[in-house]
Amino acid sequence: MKVNKRKLRVGIVRFPGSNCDFDTLNFFKKAKHSAEFVWYREIKLPQYDLLVLPGGFAFGDRLYTRATEHYRIDPGALAVRSPVLKAIRQAARSGLPILGICNGFQILVKAGLLPGKILRNNSKKFFCDYAACKVVGGSFFRDKSMQEKSFTIPVAHGYGKYVVSKNERGKLERSGQVFLKYTKFNPNGSVANIAGVSNPQGTIFGMMPHPERSSDARYFMRAIEKYVAKN
Template sequence: MAKPLKVGVIRFPGSNCDFDALRFFQIYGHNPEFIWHKESKTNFSHDLIVLPGGFAFGDRFYEEATGSYNIDPAVMALKSPAMEIVRKYAEKGKPILGICNGFQILTEAGILPGKLEKNISGKFHCNLVKCEITGKSFFHDEEIKGKIVSIPVAHGHGRYVIDEKTCKELNSKGQIFLKYLAEDNPNGSCENIAGVCNDKGNIFGLMPHPERIPKEECFIKAIEKYVKRYN
């Protein structure tokens, strides 16, 4: 086996898929560890940074003007010191993976294009959906492009929205790497988009949860091959 990956999993108050992510990498012999949200320093020793799913800070923020709490996933997470680590890794072109709430955080931070809004049904969806690996594929693994996978989703704000011009650009550049099959779109995402990457192709975000289906090896293998090639 190649050298195990050192993976940093950032934990926010309210993260609830952090141990799922940790276990996902452990199953394949890698060395994941938690990074608490108050940590801001890094020596770039991690091969991959992961922002897991959950409800960072309860998906809520307090608005003094109205004296009430509002639901907006990711807003409070952006104020965490650990986001400095994420931004530093992004600037250096290091690999980053955002899953569900992690994807919401990356879009809210402007690190990934688009925005995740409330499901068109207004309901929380928690079920298996079928997705196709598209574009330049997950972490550029051409071997799995076109593969159909059944993968869990669990979100209330998973509807991916983006303006038409940018959507065309993402399509032309192959940045849309995961799409729901039309009949399985759980949230009303435009063009059935389930996951996108940045222009450089080192930062990936998706709403479905690959860490919950560790027996489906295509996701971990793609990450392993990417890190081996570029790190």
């Protein structure tokens, strides 16, 4: 079924340390959509069709135990304390589609908006390369035309190991919440090669790979457009 494309209004949340914000902005602008930044201090959001948390290192991925020293690496820990998280949670409750990419995925998990935990890579090293992935389960933004299709997508992270209990993993698989898996190589040690998951309602999606940098970006964009048009 052909879905008429309409111009989307997209909010891209920026934190100190976000570094994929312009990549994400251009991803939508090249598709002729209206995209703008939302600063982390905002407590109210305009009317958007989609909210995106981009990649990067929000607050340096650091959680300080003292003002200017003594910290530990904990991606998303400070971001979830930001004023904008109140607005993000409200948007989530309203059913607004939300996409978290890499650091954005980490933040959504840390906020409890997506299940599981994201830990340091098994290699204990930052990994930056391309990863072969397959769309599975309920698919990316529920686009059935993408199911079982394979894509080579850039990944860049030191903390990308997705972890859930065996029971929780079974629930996620059965419900179709796992929508993306690594195939030829698992770059971080994620359980069951999981690269992306959604919430049970299928309104919030998080993934470690970067679709905005992919040569196949148009497929991911089209899935988002179709989803918004139907909902």
